[in-house]
Amino acid sequence: MVELRVNGVVQQVDVEEEMPLLWALRDALGITGTKYGCGIAQCGACTVHLDGRAVRACQVAVGDVGHREITTIEGLGTPESPHPVQAAWIELQVAQCGYCQSGQIMSAAALLERTPDPSDDQIDRVLSANLCRCGTYPRIKSAVKLAAQRLQGG
Amino acid sequence: MGRLGTVTRRTFLIGSAAVAGGVAFGTYMVKRPLPNPLLDDLAEGEAAITPYVKIDADGVTLITPRADKGQGAYSIQAHLIAEELDVDPHSVRLTPGLPGPAYYNANVLKEGSPFPQYDESWMAQRVRGLMELPAKLMGMQMTGGSTTTPEAYEKLRMAGAVARETLKEAAARQTGVARSMLSTEDGHVVTPSGDRLAYADLASLAADIRPVTNVELRPPEDWTRLGRSVERVDIVAKSTGTLDYGIDLDFDDMLHASVRTNPGMGGALVSFDASAAESMRGVSQVVEITNGVGVVADNTWRAFQVVNAIEIEWADGPYPSSQGEIWDELARAHDGEPDSRNRDDGDVEAMFSDSAATVLEAEYRVPFLAHAPLEPMNAIVKASDDRLEIWTGTQIPGFIKTHAAELSGVAPENIFVYVQPMGGSFGRRLEDTYVLQAIEMALAEKGRPVKMTWTREEDMTHDYPRPAQLARMRGAVKNGEVQAYDFANSSSSVMNSWFGRLMGPLPGPDATIVSGAWDQPLGIPNYRVTGYRAPEMVPTSSWRSVGNSGVGFQHAGFLDELFVAAGVDPMDELIRLCTHDLSRQVLEELKSLSGWTGPSLGEDRARGVAFAMSFGVPMAEVVEVTSTPRGIRIDKVYAVCEVGRVLDPVNIEAQITGGVIWGLGHAMNCELTYENFAPKQTNYHNFEGMRLYQTPEIVAKALENGDEVNGIGEPSVPPAGPALANAIFAVSGQRIRELPLNKHVRFV
Ligand code: FES
């Protein structure tokens, strides 16, 4: 049994400690907004927050999470009450297939948390870890900027 | 050219059928003695309806049969119906439906609806048109070849209009008010006195009425949804992690599985040792499947670990083992008999022996490319002795049903395919091996749903890629003009490989080996295009823009060499050579939009241009680059095309820019190279495509000068790579004749 704090709820999961957090979320807890794309830290589809920092859930063993708070896309916001980053994503209609977008949004939200007014270079550096096969990058970039503006009350 | 036009102009019939508790509206087809796998379940003369609108006591359901791989198909289909039906697509149910019309057969027959005419020439034309991809895709409930919009454009609006008028007729009978006095609004029929009758309450009455089919479609100036920026129906779910893709579905008691099959695709399994694997925690069983081994376990991670722990001996793959041997085969094919010569204007040979002409020769190569959509292939199957249920993202639900029946012995009418939203496809899901593998494992675990997920490594190495191709060309310039272009490409046949797996091998030449060359509207006086068919090697399939993806680079790349040799401006020469008004307008618009005055943009900066017409859409792109000390930077791209009518401006921009990024990213750094029968590339670390930091500003423009409505999922791909290569030449003098370009230059 491993104890995890996911989106504000403490959960007991009956899995081995070495299971990647990605699969504990998806298969053991049924929290599937976090996606599997590569399993080797190349695509970013599995990005979640650990105590607010973006990590690749395919690279973190559940046994190493400890008491850190896990936030997934479901914990960031909801369809009724989206996080400002999600609201920007909706407003600019970023998603095509959408499969990468949970990870893109989690990366963007963590970036804006620490760097409320990121430069183009900072956006490039952080979001380049997230692959989008559909090529939604131009709108991702615009949406990060829109969200930054909104978060700063603009 | 204009192949899609012949389809959009054909006739079709909208009718209705009673269904449980209500009524469905859709198109009719009748079984005739012509092959159409869709109608296999029907007796001759029987009718089937493909429903688009269903209304019952629970409300309105729009059935959007074209799969959504991310290109916005659900949304555009829903908006087409809603424009005529007067419902809000965000507040009705949407479903991709079940494959095949047979699902609704019984009801159609019970009602015995009349279907006065059947346009036989239409079906015959489809069969004759088998050589052409779009025609072939059309008949078979597939999504591909940029066909969704042109096909849906009239059909779905007509279905919405027939449904609306029939509901009004039902309301007229119920209220005694003449139909012409009634109007419709947001899912209701409204009487002159303001009474509102919900569609749901009229459904059963409407089922008993002959559908009102003499309806006029609303003219574009009256549209309230189409042509405007509308919110995609799935955009909130996709931005909040709440959309379930196939890979996300969960059922009680579900098992998880993964497979490894011969990396030499089609090669056999010789032996395997699963003794260690079988005793690992959480393993249900190890199953031998076609050409490989599968593991069924308690979670996906376990299935991955265990399947990778099995010792397996593979037979050789059924094709040359190395990339070098594959190139040799492609080169040899040029010495054989032509597969096609669809263009032979003037006399190229005479021009090559003209002593006043400058003659150029070149060889261009394009590599195998994986589709690699971000959601790896997966399927959930629940099997019992006489029933199969399948949940998966696919473009070919009808074929899955046929193949599943052959594999399992279950009767087709007891096989149900539930099409799921897809995390990308790009042509990948026109294949169904992964589904058949899931069926094999579910048959070993009857009664429990089995979710089979591929590792990314299995996915990348079993992709059915775009084929490698080798083109040889000669050209002649004289008096500052391109006088001759002799283009010859060799390739294995995608159509034969892919169709062989779907239905059996395809006779006749494969036009896709040269599509993007023979069919271009360029008036070069001596112009010859020849296709050479190399033997089947690695199994291949359609990859976003199909033949045009590789041929586009080869054809436009060498054309640029001819322009340079002739000493002409490439943009002006394309315009001068262009024989098609709509295409010329595209080029002229691109010239003015990009402020084109020539390839040079000053020190260390330059641009290239390329044109390609594919799927009925003329598309031209300018790529601007800077040569920096660390490598080439792509600064800006202009993309202009002709689509007839823009139905969804937000989505069309997304599709054009997405295609440009797809085209550029793969041209920059992607290839599959074979060694020991398998690709060396196994995951995104060595098959990367474009990333955000490399993404240029992209200006996209869609013109509406023509009268055909065309889809835009693919046409922006072909010109992107050659426009970039031509820009690199303009900035550096380096002519690159093979992809990926990063074999020769660095990108920053
Ligand atoms: S699945 Fe974790 S980075 Fe790709």
Ligand code: FES
């Ligand atoms: S939207 Fe499809 S992978 Fe990003």
